[in-house]
Amino acid sequence: MNVAITIAVVSPDAPPDTHFGRAAAFLLVDTDSGQRQVAANPATSAPGGAGVQAAEFIIRQGAEAVISGSFGPKAYDVLAAAGVSMYRADAGTVDDLLRRYQNGELELLDGMDNATSKSRSRR
């Protein structure tokens, strides 16, 4: 399983970032092999549409699940349309979050509070 965690600095030791769209980077973790890789977020200082751009990026990176403090409504729509699961990171280090994710202890966002009525999906 490929999991992405938003992190606050472009570094493998970085703490988690509380926002998805404008996070500094993503830590991409392959939970099967344990392999970790840092990818800078191209949308971190985008003038607009950062959430959409970050979501597009993380989907291209092959993430199947994302862990972040919060997701904006547009990012949520894009990730949900791509079938990426979103988990809320409340507290703790990257390792804490990963352990709790693997134990099924993180909150899975179901979209009730997040989806925006302004975007239109199809199919």
Add this chain to the structure above:
Amino acid sequence: VIVAVASGKGGTGKTTVATSLALSLAPHMPVQFLDCDVEAPNAHLFLKPEIEQRTLATLPTPVIDEQACSLCGRCAEVCQYHAITQVGGTVLVFPDLCHGCGSCVINCPEEAIREAPRPLGMLESGRVKAGLEFAHGILNTGQPLAVPVIRQLRRWKPPRPDALMIIDSPPGTSCPVVETIRGSDYILLVTEPTPFGLHDLRLAYQLTQHLHLPAGVIINRDGVGDEGVRDFCADHDLPVLMRIPLDEGLASGLAQGIPLVKLRPEYLSRFRQMYERIARGRKEPA
């Protein structure tokens, strides 16, 4: 002739100056007044026009034909604003990110995208009195794109050759201001004699230089602050066309929606003389 009233800093008195200039000149020449501060239009509070016409300001926004779409993702690739994205078996459109550029429509190989008008705001026009016509734009609440509303307002009410057009600009020096003042013949920069006023006057002056527009300065709330604005104007050959002293009685009258020239009728002739000075300067370039 188009005279735009701009400022850089907000709250310096743009609308006070623009409405009083219009009321001073309207008895002598036809005047078209345009309030382009679509995010917070307020000139109508002073001019009290009778609104006779209304029209929607809209922006073309993509609508995708699900049958014709082949999910190639080209639209998402060309969209500079990330207003369209193609993920999995879905194309998502985010209308509030769309700037209406039409790139998605032009680039779609399946001709599966058409544009539908999305309302951004309302344009209104009417008459203050004989010889003084009024129009303004109102951007919808929560809507971030002021520029298309300003552009449509200016197209809706083009300047008439026989009339003087007075434009009340938004504050700042960003896109909405550029859209408002370009094509003008003269820019009146309203400022206050404070370090903050000077800071933004400098930016606004640089903008007029950039657009090659002649400008003059009106110092409002004269008597407060320091001499920075005066020195800046002297150093840059910027004429100080008028000084309006800080006056509490004036402030309280303006707060009730009474125009400056009604509160202090001596300003009628001062504004007329100021306009004559601007008009003379246009005929005899220095």
